[in-house]
Amino acid sequence: MEEIDKEKLPRHIAIIMDGNGRWAKKKNLSRISGHIKGVDAVREVVTACRDLGVGVLTLYAFSMENWQRPKEEVEALMELLRDYLLKECEEMVSNNIRLSAIGRLEDLPANVRTTLEEVMKKTGSCNGMILNLALSYGGRSEILHAVREILSDFKKGKIKEEEIDLPFFSRYLWTRGLPDPDLLIRTSGEFRISNFLLYQIAYTELYLTETLWPDFNREELLKALADYQSRERRFGLTSEQINGL
Ligand code: FPP
16 A cells, blocks of 8 residues: 555546556457446546545546547446446535536537536535536637637737736636646556647646556556656756755
């Protein structure tokens, strides 16, 4: 069992949950079976983060590019997502978890969107942890959306050019109000960012593991946290500056 320092936990963990398809293929199962097992991993990791005291967990559940997958797979993922939200709502409320979502939520099927909004409303006053789902999400589109909103507010005379600094820009992103991720985990041995939180991960620590998402569990999360805690985060400074030498 890994030793975790509760005082040095990441405030925000973001995860690219990859490898459901390969997990299924290895077992001669359908890709959908991989996603079903992936949902079990989601449950375990959400509970583990809540138990540990992580403030925000962002899960890359569906990218804008994922709409191009075969129709049956897209439909199955949407159904799994809705099912998860319906089943977990009570659990989220009793564990004081607030649900939020980022992405082009207007792209989601109406029933998924309605369920998502209902769960966000029901968990709206929970303050133990934020579970943030990235749905129909793309990092470049998020940045473009922010630029368009800023331009629109500028034209309306709501903002002045001098106001536009980095904290201001962050408030126009879908992640407004959330701290930037301290730790980004990607499963399944890929070394890519895949259009995830491009603006927010400027100083995020990356943890890449060969483990496929359906096999990712509490123990794997603790390994990632132990690795994270062994690093020195310098944010562009020198080691001496960080340690006050
Ligand atoms: C990547 O595996 C995974 C996805 C595109 C979907 C992730 C979705 C879930 C884990 C289930 C639904 C989510 C929630 C929050 C209930 P892949 O299919 O790209 O795997 P492969 O690269 O091995 O083919």
